[in-house]
Amino acid sequence: MAVDLGDKLVVAISSRALFDLEESHRVFVEEGVEAYSRYQIEHEEVPLDPGMAFLLVRKLLAINTLSGDNPRVEVILLSRNSADTGLRVFNSIQHHGLTITRAAFSSGDPPYRYVAAFGAHLFLSAEPGDVRAALEAGCAAATIIPARTEHPDEGPPGPLRIAFDGDAVLFSDEAERVFKTEGLARFAESERSAARTPLAGGPFKNFLAALHRIQKEYPDPAHAPIRTALVTARSAPAHERVIRTLRAWDIRIDEAIFLGGMDKGEFLRVFGADIFFDDQQGHVESAARHVTAGHVPHGVANES
Known part of the structure; x- marks a missing residue:
């Protein structure tokens, strides 16, 4: 029977918002797709550092620890990576202990197209064009901007x-x-x-x-x-x-x-x-x- 996420808060997030992919992105911009693919495969066992929305995602997923057998939050990864280059992203999710199990890898195409299919209530991305397109499609979406201040590793305490x-x-x-x-x-x-x-x-x-x-x-x-x-x-x-x-x-x-x-x-x-x-x-x-x-x-x- 198909799984229904209808009773959950569903947040979709891009890989560049979740993890620090700036060095990888530099390789892509300066050297092209093939060099980027080689770089990600060569580094796929090297965990990515937390990105702009990492602490937010951690606090979202922490809500599930309070809800017993009925998790209330689902975080979906949407990425322009291919499944091949995206393996590093999934390895990093596991390394950081994030309970993210669903993803769409679009191999360069705009991943916002899957926001509605997943039933997401919010889409967060580092790519303004994808954010605008998601908004035009009727989904709450925002281009995430990091705080220019130091935060504790676990984020602010409390809710x-x-x-x-x-x-x-x-x-x-x-x-x-x-x-x-x-x-x-x-x-x-x-x-x-x-x-x-x-x-x-x-x-x-x-x-x-x-x-x-x-x-x-x-x-x-x-x-x-x-x-x-x-x-x-x-x-x-x-x-x-x-x-x-x-x-x-x-x-x-x-x-x-x-x-x-x-x-x-x-x-x-x-x-x-x-x-x-x-x-x-x-x-x-x-x-x-x-x-x-x-x-x-x-x-x-x-x-x-």
Whole structure:
């Protein structure tokens, strides 16, 4: 009987986001496919070092240790390697003790095509083109940006902490379009008048909902293995529509920080985010001074 991952949180990740493949990638860029293939086969017994999303993946998989015989998280590897050159990646997964058993090796073709087939709620990659294509196909996706700060080997202690921007990430970019085209005063007026009209969902709504399903298994939030935060440039009176939207979705978010345009980085450090998702490159760069960040190239802020 076919295996169904429908009751799990499914995260797909590229091999370059999971492991440090920069030296291998240099060989590929400078010397070509055949040299890259020889290099990977010659080094396939040499474990790869952790990459940008390694600690995040470790904390995701650690949730399964709390759920007994019903693992709640599945991590899928998606890679542009061939199965031949990808053997080093699988050997590295085993070396680091990661319980990743499913993968797709696409031999140079874009691997994001398999995101929907695996039922993934999130795709993380170091390749912006694959991220954009995954978003266009309807999947939450982000280009991962490493934190420019030192982390302990095991990552921050405690639950997995995930922070989100609001407009164009959790929510549609309808309100942000008003701000971009008509200014702050019109944005505030529009959001005040629409306070009781829920915002449409953005690309990360389903991912947040999947996180929330796991959280609901822990009635006491203090014991939940996941903690979420909304970190937004909004302030009063634009806060009300956001709160009512999450209420309409029946989704709990643990912390909400309305910054009114203040820099987000320090607040993400205080929250202890394992990763923060934002559609605006400037906010991502600010966040990356403190925490790992994911750029979501979606919405009006990313239209040329």
